[in-house]
Amino acid sequence: MKPAISVLLLTTLIGAGQGLFLAYYSAEWLLLLNILPATQGDYGGEAAGLSFLLLAAGLAASFFHLGHPQRAWRAAAMWRTSWLSREVIALPVAMALILAYALMKLTQNDPVVFSLGSGIPLTLSMLAGFGAVLAVATLFVCTAMIYACLKFLRQWHSPLTVLNFLLMGCASGFTLATALAALSEDTRFDYFSGMAIMLTLAALLSRYASLSRNRRLRSPSSLQSAIGVHHPRIRQLAQGAMGGSFNTRAFIHGYGAALLRLVRRGFILLAFVAPVVLLLAAHPATPSIFVIAFALQYLGLLAERWYFFIEAEHPQNIYYQMIS
Amino acid sequence: MTQLALVIDLNTCVGCHACVTSCKEWNTSGEAGPMVDRNPYGAEPTGTFFNRVQSFEVGEFPHTQTVHFPKSCLHCEDPPCVPVCPTGASYKRPEDGIVLVDYDKCIGCEYCSWACPYGAREIDEQQKVMKKCTLCVDRIYDESLPEQERKPVCVLSCPTSARIYGDIHDPESEAARAINESGGYQLMPEWSTSPANHYLPRRKVNIAIHEEDLQRADNPLRKEDRGPRAPTTRTTLDDSTSW
Ligand code: SF4
Numbered sequence: 001m002k003p004a005i006s007v008l009l010l011t012t013l014i015g016a017g018q019g020l021f022l023a024y025y026s027a028e029w030l031l032l033l034n035i036l037p038a039t040q041g042d043y044g045g046e047a048a049g050l051s052f053l054l055l056a057a058g059l060a061a062s063f064f065h066l067g068h069p070q071r072a073w074r075a076a077a078m079w080r081t082s083w084l085s086r087e088v089i090a091l092p093v094a095m096a097l098i099l100a101y102a103l104m105k106l107t108q109n110d111p112v113v114f115s116l117g118s119g120i121p122l123t124l125s126m127l128a129g130f131g132a133v134l135a136v137a138t139l140f141v142c143t144a145m146i147y148a149c150l151k152f153l154r155q156w157h158s159p160l161t162v163l164n165f166l167l168m169g170c171a172s173g174f175t176l177a178t179a180l181a182a183l184s185e186d187t188r189f190d191y192f193s194g195m196a197i198m199l200t201l202a203a204l205l206s207r208y209a210s211l212s213r214n215r216r217l218r219s220p221s222s223l224q225s226a227i228g229v230h231h232p233r234i235r236q237l238a239q240g241a242m243g244g245s246f247n248t249r250a251f252i253h254g255y256g257a258a259l260l261r262l263v264r265r266g267f268i269l270l271a272f273v274a275p276v277v278l279l280l281a282a283h284p285a286t287p288s289i290f291v292i293a294f295a296l297q298y299l300g301l302l303a304e305r306w307y308f309f310i311e312a313e314h315p316q317n318i319y320y321q322m323i324s
Numbered sequence: 325m326t327q328l329a330l331v332i333d334l335n336t337c338v339g340c341h342a343c344v345t346s347c348k349e350w351n352t353s354g355e356a357g358p359m360v361d362r363n364p365y366g367a368e369p370t371g372t373f374f375n376r377v378q379s380f381e382v383g384e385f386p387h388t389q390t391v392h393f394p395k396s397c398l399h400c401e402d403p404p405c406v407p408v409c410p411t412g413a414s415y416k417r418p419e420d421g422i423v424l425v426d427y428d429k430c431i432g433c434e435y436c437s438w439a440c441p442y443g444a445r446e447i448d449e450q451q452k453v454m455k456k457c458t459l460c461v462d463r464i465y466d467e468s469l470p471e472q473e474r475k476p477v478c479v480l481s482c483p484t485s486a487r488i489y490g491d492i493h494d495p496e497s498e499a500a501r502a503i504n505e506s507g508g509y510q511l512m513p514e515w516s517t518s519p520a521n522h523y524l525p526r527r528k529v530n531i532a533i534h535e536e537d538l539q540r541a542d543n544p545l546r547k548e549d550r551g552p553r554a555p556t557t558r559t560t561l562d563d564s565t566s567w
Pocket residue numbers: 396397398399400403404405406423439440441442443444445456517519
């Protein structure tokens with residue numbers, strides 16, 4: 001498949017935004033349950049605001065993918081059958097809940113709704129945040145299932161796709177949270193950075209698993225089954241178009257093996273290895289290093305998503321032997 | 325349940341592209357707006373087509389055959405392109421099984437084209453909506469046309485009658501009979517999309533040619549034979565020739 005830039009931006013931006021929200025919201029719970037020490041300045045509201053902006057940026061990018069963005073609202077119609085439709089619903093819901101959470105925190109207009117058994121006060125923002133967690137989890141599944149549900153794009157058709165989207169989104173979100181915590185001298189820094197390291201390593205593992213799975217895949221389709229002529233030697237003479245067609249432009253990437261190898265090594269280095277090294281090596285007193293770690297990881301994940309598209313081999317390419 | 329479809333005979337298709345041009349002509353002139361081309365008279369023409377003919381060489385020289393292969397939406401009975409569409413623009417008509425796109429609802433997200441294993445859908449570069457074969461849904465029910473013309477235009481235009489149209493669920497239809505009696509098959513059956521369009525295979529045709537066919541033994545005009553000579557004493561009918 002040919003990578004669509006707007007989709008690369010959409011999936012990576014919302015992944016980081018969702019991860020960032022999960023990082024701060026989970027930290028708040030840990031604080032509430034006295035597992036993490038109290039912190040002097042709480043920038044949870046700002047972080048959630050940034051998470052909202054990342055989701056909004058992803059949403060904006062996705063509009064560039066559409067031929068008729070003015071009709072985008074129609075895409076919510078078929079949620080019963082279409083994962084894309086479900087994503088179109090889950091994304092605004094997650095955004096709205098995260099925004100509500102952020103606003104309540106920022107304006108400190110956050111009444112206690114009830115207390116948990118042991119006298120832990122549960123505020124309205126915590127409830128909104130809980131809804132947001134559900135929406136964010138749904139959104140991760142919907143986004144990944146858009147790809148994983150297409151059964152003849154075998155490279156995508158695997159639970160690993162869902163796991164990858166989840167782990168990579170969370171990893172980049174926690175790395176960003178680490179950078180924010182370092183900048184704001186938040187005591188939850190250690191929690192964020194420890195989680196970022198573990199999530200990044202887990203994402204590396206699961207991405208590696210899908211890379212090796214994809215290397216072993218063999219297509220059940222062939223030119224023989226595609227045109228129904230059962231002869232071992234078939235050569236295409238004409239593809240039915242002179243200057244190419246949508247089929248040759250949208251599905252066949254035409255990049256060489258050397259470039260693909262470079263991108264594969266590059267994204268493993270940038271998205272997984274470099275951030276872990278930086279997170280382990282740097283000291284919270286030098287926050288710029290963590291910003292760099294996030295920037296590298298984000299670039300790496302963009303490259304990863306690009307490669308994710310390139311990896312998927314569409315069976316229709318069989319009909320275009322002359323160039324594919 | 326009716327399932328309208330095409331049965332394409334690869335044994336008779338000569339790759340003349342009459343179906344391609346007539347399809348483009350009919351569908352670009354319709355209510356749904358043009359099927360746009362870019363650079364139509366330049367070196368690299370490209371554009372929207374519902375139907376294309378590809379050609380393949382099968383075998384190794386000198387024992388080769390050229391197979392012409394018309395390719396369009398197969399109106400799958402279990403179309404993977406339909407459930408993925410987020411807007412409901414793509415749908416399969418329950419009454420006749422035709423898979424259609426509602427151009428007024430389509431947002432041009434291209435997701436359905438990812439889900440079609442046959443590459444039968446094309447986005448129109450200018451209108452930015454997904455297009456594909458409609459089985460001439462605007463012809464086949466048009467009562468202002470004479471009844472024998474209520475068929476997809478590709479079927480009417482094919483000079484070798486390689487395209488058969490009909491309800492494949494009706495065992496008495498020409499299409500169903502062709503499938504059942506001439507070994508009709510589906511493309512990429514491994515994805516269980518159950519395409520409604522079928523193809524008829526290449527068949528080997530052997531004619532036994534006997535010596536006497538070449539010699540034309542039974543030809544009364546045979547030069548080799550000594551026929552009756554023309555009378556030399558009187559003029560013949562046309563005054564010039566005779567047996
Ligand atoms: S051939 Fe492709 S576009 Fe046509 S019905 Fe089947 S899956 Fe859908």
